[in-house]
Amino acid sequence: MSEEIKPVNFVRQIIDDDIRTGRHQEIVTRFPPEPNGYLHIGHCKSIWLNFGIKDDYRGRCTLRFDDTNPLKESQKFASMIEEDIRWLGYEWTTLAHASDYFEQLYDYAVHLIREGLAFVDSQSSEQIREQRGTLTEPGTDSPFRTRAVEENLSLFKRMRNGEFADGEHVLRAKIDMASPNINLRDPVLYRIRHHAHQRTGDRWCIYPMYDFAHGQGDAIEGVTHSLCTLEFEDHRALYDWFIEHLPVPSRPRQIEFSRLNLNYTVMSKRLLTRLVELGHVDGWDDPRMPTISGLRRRGYTPASLRNFIASVGITRKPNVIEMGLLEKCVREDLDPTAPRAMAVLRPLKVVIENYPEGASEVIEAPRHPHKTDLGTRQLVFSREIFVERSDYLDDPPKGYFRLAPGREVRLRHAYVIRCTEVVRDEQGEPVELRCQYDPETGRGQAPDGRKVKGIIHWVSANHSVRAQVRLYDRLFSVPDPLSDRDRDFLEALNPHSLECLKECRLETSLGQADRDTRYQFERVGYFFQDAQSAPDALVFNRIVSLRDTWMRKSGQSPN
């Protein structure tokens, strides 16, 4: 595992100050996902921040499900979220739910009504919307705003008792319809929803809104620093208003940071949900998805994700991170530890004419070029082998040092061969190369001192296993799929984001490949067995390709 970056950011500076000035003895954070979808790498930023602070400051961090909207949420999503957090390497101090506080929140609402700070509004949502005003014009007071306290109390109680249909009434805070901050224009606190909740069942038919549940939940848990993303900045005034006007047990502070954006993908749960439901991807854990589970299935490691977030940092500046940084992080994590193997993805047969028919030999090759403690594996060399189709060119450009008519290359861990003849099909496409090998060049030797620059990977035709290999590319073909407001983001989907290669040949040692091991297929990339892989039907996912300076120079595509 690569060394993790020591975090320094403005949130930690605030915390350091709070500790130095004695404002807090213990630091308490929370991660508050809504269980209405899978976690994505953007959540990873929040997880890393909140749980990282808990770990480093020996504080507490609650995993609190923000389950205030039974229409959208489910236990299935909640379970997945727990799994993802643990997989990333974090553990919560306590598990909680906004719904654990429904009774307390109800009492808080009653408190506001008694103080004359909340009222039951009996208008439709359309009427309320019309009265809200616009960004530049103030709103107007609801005709029910002056309802008597006793009447509000009674109505609110009857709302809870289920005496009204959905939408008939709402409870609203009484703040200021002329506020330039729209969140303060008498926000809705409770709405009626006759819908079973995944945890409280039919106990409730009124549910608190996010704004009314979140800050109070923080206060109940003793959260000291409530870290959220920038779009909640305008809600802070409301957050503070509730804390001020309610008899809550503590006074948490909300601090906002900018969310993570990655180019060539989308990071909104709503859009990811569409991709899944419309079948554009193979579920939430499709290896092309920016979800934690997708990245996990793809083969990304927890450390690489943590390091990625650490190197991106925490600020208040809007940002779009390049995919290349994520890729660099996983390569960095995998290179020192991944066992090497040879795999030919698009096989081209090579017959070594001067190698005896029926003969073969075993070559002992190290699993890693630098880490000798990873041991060795056995390769079998024989007269018929496969090499990568892209390692042969009829008419090589300048600077190409692989196979071509008359050209010589080194077979990785084996002999130097020279291409003497090309067998073609009707279309003129090469289907087989005839080569001569030099018996004096085994074991890395070159007796005549000749320098062979090209080294290519190979497998023995009769000593290799078949496998399916899936090559993944960016999900979208443009850096920002949402930039064109006139086009649906689905139109920007990359039609080549998945290439499934079914005729791949792997060295025999991969027949017993470990399910949890990420391999480097030499010269190709890092690979991980897919969840669907089986011993008799191997499936490998490409995590990321190797850096390829030749490809970049010659301007080819990564596949």
Place this chain on the structure above:
RNA sequence: UGGGGUGUAGCCAAGUGGCCUAAGGCACCGGGUUUUGAUCCCGGCAUUCGGAGGUUCGAAUCCUCCCGCCCCAGCCA
């Protein structure tokens, strides 16, 4: 002509008035090592901090004005 934010290299990001003629990472461009065109190593890459004024002996850091970009009008979170 509303409110809240934010602007340091292609992408992130340190920097909190003097050791900044601005860290570090990614990307990119050289060069070296190498039986992976990988890894590793070495070097290059902002006289300038959105712009213009001002304060100061001294400003990316303070003040003023201007400009760009992001968020907010769910009984979503």
